[in-house]
Amino acid sequence: MNATFHLLRRFNEVLAVLAGALLLLSVSVTLFDIIARQIGRSLGGTDELSGYAMAIATSWGMSYTLTSLSHVRIDLLRTRCNSLWRSMLDLIAILALAGTATVVAYRVWPVLDKSISNGSTANTTLETPLWIPQSLWMAGWLWFAVSALFMLCLVITLLVTRDFDEVHQNAGIRDEA
Numbered sequence: 001m002n003a004t005f006h007l008l009r010r011f012n013e014v015l016a017v018l019a020g021a022l023l024l025l026s027v028s029v030t031l032f033d034i035i036a037r038q039i040g041r042s043l044g045g046t047d048e049l050s051g052y053a054m055a056i057a058t059s060w061g062m063s064y065t066l067t068s069l070s071h072v073r074i075d076l077l078r079t080r081c082n083s084l085w086r087s088m089l090d091l092i093a094i095l096a097l098a099g100t101a102t103v104v105a106y107r108v109w110p111v112l113d114k115s116i117s118n119g120s121t122a123n124t125t126l127e128t129p130l131w132i133p134q135s136l137w138m139a140g141w142l143w144f145a146v147s148a149l150f151m152l153c154l155v156i157t158l159l160v161t162r163d164f165d166e167v168h169q170n171a172g173i174r175d176e177a
Helices: 002-038 046-067 083-118 131-160 164-171
Strands: none
Touching: 002 046, 002 131, 002 164, 046 131, 083 131, 083 164, 131 164
């Protein structure tokens, strides 16, 4: 299971690079549009496209943040506990995160379904079919939920085998001594 987690971590690194490239593309298009406006031309819709890019990059980037142990945690109590209790707090943290990610991923579907059913388009000059950005956004949330659930299974397995050091390495905090 540890080898699979390392593959998950590597895959999420690739996804993070792709999310970053999407944001870089969004910035580039916005800068081009700003310059084009100075000569009386405009691409139009750059604010809409950058909003989609931000939502998509965020939903996909959360998996990387999870597997690189970069999510915000309040560890005041955790640092004062022994290995068993630190591992239990890690379990509670990943359980809460996996639960939240799963609920959000589940609740995104009705939004996408309604857009598909209604043939909804953005209320802008681009009239973007909303199912396109929403599908990519939902896929990111689903991947985040899958990643979090996998990590939850890993932590539970490591707790059962009492491998607290591995729990700390895979689900603890990054700057831990």
